[in-house]
Amino acid sequence: MPIAHIARRFGCTVPTKANLLLKCDRLPMTDQPLILDTSEYGLLTDLYQLTMAACYVGEGLEQRRASFEVFCRNTPDGYGYLVAMGLAQVVDYLQHFSFGAAQISSLKASGIFDHAPDAFWSLLAEARFTGDVWAVPEGTVVFPNEPLLRIEAPLWQAQIIETYALNALNYQTLIATRAARLRDLTGPKAALLEFGTRRAFSPQGSMWAARAAIAGGLDATSNVLAAMKLGRKPSGTMAHALVMALSALEGSEQQAFTSFHRYFPKAPLLIDTFDSVAAARSLAQRIQAGELELDGVRLDSGDLVELSKEVRSLLPGVPIIVSGDLNEAKVKALIDAGACIDGYGFGTKLVTGAPVNGVYKLVEIDGIPTMKASSGKSTYPGRKQIFRSFAPDGTFEGDRLGLMTEDPANATPLLELIMQDGQLLTPPESLDAIAQRTAANVHQLPANLRAIANPPTYFPTISTALQTLTDQTLHRIHKTP
Incomplete structure (x- = not known):
């Protein structure tokens, strides 16, 4: 699609062929302070989350049950592990998830959604989070490919949530790990x-x-x-x-x-x-x-x-x-x-410094396993669980990444159900309790993973069931024209 057409679609102009920077039209300046309020949580998302949600509504897919998982493909350089943190802020966001009349009016005034279906606006006006949340408790040590969080909710809700969830989890996980x-x-x-x-x-x-x-x-x-x-x-x-x-x-x-x-x-x-x-x-x-x-x-x-x-x-x-x-x-x-x-x-x-690059990927839609299959960025399909094994002395022995339906087989499942049907199941934990869990998790690790310089990169083993599902999903993807 020509760049000029894309620019016009989003209210932009391309002044010259030599200048490829898009100059986008601006809404009237309101000089509002950029201070976040819980009543505005719904709008704290990337534009494409909302445009995708509008598309889902138009296609009649918005209420299909979707599962998205947050995980890191790798730890930052020099890190042997990560400490999951930020869940409390994700839960707070979900509990306040809504779109007020003023926010909906602002979206309409942007002109971007002129062709969005009317049902999209009705959906936003009545918005609240109605899904389930599975997560590892804050202070839990995790490794690459292991989900810190899973959102199971109507597709449109789960989609919009991505931006805030990654912001809260990525930054706090970085600080907590350091x-x-x-x-x-x-x-x-x-x-x-x-x-x-x-x-x-x-x-x-x-x-x-x-x-x-x-x-x-x-x-x-x-x-x-x-x-x-x-x-x-x-x-x-x-x-x-x-x-x-x-x-x-x-x-x-x-x-x-x-x-x-x-x-x-x-x-x-x-x-x-x-x-x-x-x-x-x-x-x-x-x-x-x-x-x-x-x-x-x-x-x-x-x-x-x-x-x-x-x-x-x-x-x-x-x-x-x-x-x-x-x-x-x-x-x-x-x-x-x-x-x-x-x-x-x-x-x-x-x-500050090198970020934790957690990603938020669709793993199941309407009961159908999904995965990203692109080179270097492939993901594992299906709703997953981390199964952690410990040696007799209580030290870390290894993780198995498997499906939620698998037998733990003498291992400890790490992801817990935190919210169900939009309702919080457990009260927030104290910082002292989280800090104690952090210390205990780190002390269980072998010395090489705790090393400050050049620790090895640890990846969990993949269960037979998960590998089979991955192969089946890849076959379906490549078979589909």
């Missing part, structure tokens, strides 16, 4: 703090990052709103700005520390604004003189190995917290070098 790796690396006693709000991809992302980090094993977040909503106490120290401002206005770095402690007694102090060792030496003298009590110091720059050792010698009873673009590899290097560190703050490297 947090779990950090906790596994540093051990249970280290203080691990999430400082990533300023670097997260959005204000909403910062809230999800804080939640996933704590559920993955970190102790606290500096994000005050996230902490309050999660029933947690926020954690943090100070910035260099306070030390510089008060030093300039009140006379010295030590006076800045005194002023801060006047309002926040014993609070950890950031000591690397000017000279970390000199600051630690002055603090040691004040502590010995009985002038000061101190719950910690933070180092944010410099040679953290050598600085931490010098500070420890000067302040032997004071916890040392370090920060500054830390990730798993840097923390491991600090530990291997014998750094004297009691806690770590994580920001940019925790909340």
